[in-house]
Amino acid sequence: MILYHTSYTEIPHPDLLHSRPRLDFGIGFYLTPLRAQAERYGERFIRRGQKAIMNIYQFDEECQECTRKVFSAYDGEWLDFITACRKGLPHEQFDIIEGGIADDQVFDTIDLYFSGIYTREQALGELREKKPNHQICITSQVVLDKYLHFKSFQRL
Numbered sequence: 001m002i003l004y005h006t007s008y009t010e011i012p013h014p015d016l017l018h019s020r021p022r023l024d025f026g027i028g029f030y031l032t033p034l035r036a037q038a039e040r041y042g043e044r045f046i047r048r049g050q051k052a053i054m055n056i057y058q059f060d061e062e063c064q065e066c067t068r069k070v071f072s073a074y075d076g077e078w079l080d081f082i083t084a085c086r087k088g089l090p091h092e093q094f095d096i097i098e099g100g101i102a103d104d105q106v107f108d109t110i111d112l113y114f115s116g117i118y119t120r121e122q123a124l125g126e127l128r129e130k131k132p133n134h135q136i137c138i139t140s141q142v143v144l145d146k147y148l149h150f151k152s153f154q155r156l
Contacts, residue, residue, distance in 0.1 A: 001059045003031040003136060003148070004038035008050045012150040016141050025097040026085040028137035029144055031057065037133050042156035052156040059136075060147040063096070066140070071099025074106065074127035079120070082110065095140040100132025 005011060014029045021027055032038055035054075042052030069092070071078040082102055084091035102110050106127065113123035138144050 001033060001061055002151075003033055003057045003059050004035055005029070005031045005055045005057065006038045006041040006045070006156070007053055007055065008045050010053055010153045011055045014138075014144050014148065014150075016139070016144070022086050022088050023137075024082050024085060024102050024135065025099075025137035026091065026139060028097070028139035029148075031059075031136045031138070031148075032134055033136070034134055039156060046156065054154045054156055056151045056153065058149045058151050060149070063143060063147050066095040066143055066147075067093075068096045069094040069098070071097075074100050074124075074130055074132055076120070076124060079110075079113070079123060079127065083114070086110075086114075093139070095138065095143045097137045097139065099135065100130075101135045103133060106130055 005014070016027060016029065019027045019029060023030070038054050042054060045052040069081075071081070078099055081091060081097075083089070086102075100106070109118065109123050109126040109130075112118040113120065118126070138148065
């Protein structure tokens with residue numbers, strides 16, 4: 001499977017040391033199978049006057065020993081997981097996590113929920129209307145080293 005990661009630099013050897021805490025799925029290396037989504041993300045760097053580099057990887061999906069969690073919708077399970085990760089709370093650990101992004105179109109709802117303005121039911125009602133983008137978070141350095149292979153990069 002071809003995956004993309006957009007940054008301000010080339011990343012031939014991804015590592016978890018440069019990952020920030022309290023992201024959607026916690027500490028990990030975030031990728032997407034959607035080229036257009038990776039290109040749109042690059043616009044953020046360009047608006048800040050930085051270069052935008054789309055790194056392209058081949059991911060070996062035959063990772064038999066990998067633990068994986070897939071969120072197929074913005075639902076209660078996804079909301080609970082995102083909440084725990086973004087607040088730095090304990091949560092179940094997986095090597096690979098896939099699902100929707102709490103991006104600009106979703107984050108307002110998440111923020112209202114975090115602040116207590118929206119109840120869980122109100123937040124889920126709003127989220128049902130959103131079409132998820134797709135992200136893959138690899139949280140294991142072993143998986144990054146063994147199954148994710150840098151192919152090339154493209155300046156956006």
